[in-house]
Amino acid sequence: MRINIKYFGQIAEVTQKEEESLEFSGIFVSDLLNSLFSTYSELKNTSFKVAQNQELISNTTKVTGAEIALLPPFSGG
Amino acid sequence: MQSKKPKNVFQQGAISSDFIGNSIFKHQTKTSIGAHNIFLGQVRADVIDGKTVSAIEYTAYEDMANKKFHEIRESAFEKFDLTCMHIYHSLGTVKAGEICLFVFVSSPRRKVVFEALEFIVEAIKAETPVFGKEIFEDESHQWKINS
Known part of the structure; x- marks a missing residue:
């Protein structure tokens, strides 16, 4: 299946996108x-x-095709 | 003042003292309120390995963050006797000394607002996908981690 993945923060630096x-x-x-x-x-x-x-999901969750995001440690505030 | 749909909590750049003052002013017509409590997060000029943080650049997974802010808001209203509650968070660049987070809670009674504010701010730090990039004076950077 086709899935969309979003990358944030230092993860986007690693993937360069x-x-x-x-x-x-x-x-x-x-x-x-x-x-x-x-x-x-x-x-x-x-x-x-x-x-x-x-x-948030764990490694044993099934991928359903909904939007996936890789999130580095949160640092709001 | 509960709303059903997630609001947009984010503002581009620093949150000005005018905006904060005006928010306080707007509550003067709500005379059932007896106590307000306000949290202001300010960008700190940390010194790390001899380099000083001059700004934080904020990004967020905005849809998820707004959803989480909304859940925090709903659970705060469930737990505490609040009249109203407002959260604003910066996106983009906020310089050291400027405000990046503004949380404003109001209730008829004071004890409630002390507890509610701490609950809300701690939940924001732990649960909302917001990411701060600490920019140093020499334009190098590192990613902030909440402690």
Whole structure:
């Protein structure tokens, strides 16, 4: 399936882009991360959380095709 | 003053003292209020490895952040007897000494506003996807992490 991924903060510095659309053939968030790690190896050393449909999710959550975002540590305020 | 749809909490650049003063002024017609409490987050000129922070550049996952701000707002109204509550957060560049977060709570009674304000500010820091890039005087940068 085709999914859209958004990158923020230092994650966007690693990927050198703020979003992209890519073809995903796995099932879980962990599958998606493995595929991103092979494209952006530096992501492995970067701390982040994953949101799907604007809610935080874990590595064992199924990817539904809704909007995915990689979020570095929050630092508002 | 509860609203059903998430409002836009973000403002471009620093939050001015005029804006804050005017917000206080606007509440003078709401005479059931007996106590206001205000939190102002100010950009601190931290010195890190000999370099001074001159500004913070804020970005956010705006849709999710506005949704989270809305959830925090709803749970604050559920937990505390508040008359009204306002949150404003900066996006873009805010220089050291300028205000980047303005939280304003009002209630008939004072004890409520002290507790509510702390609850709200802590929730904002922990739950909203906002990202601060600390810009140093030499234009290098590092990413801020909330402690």
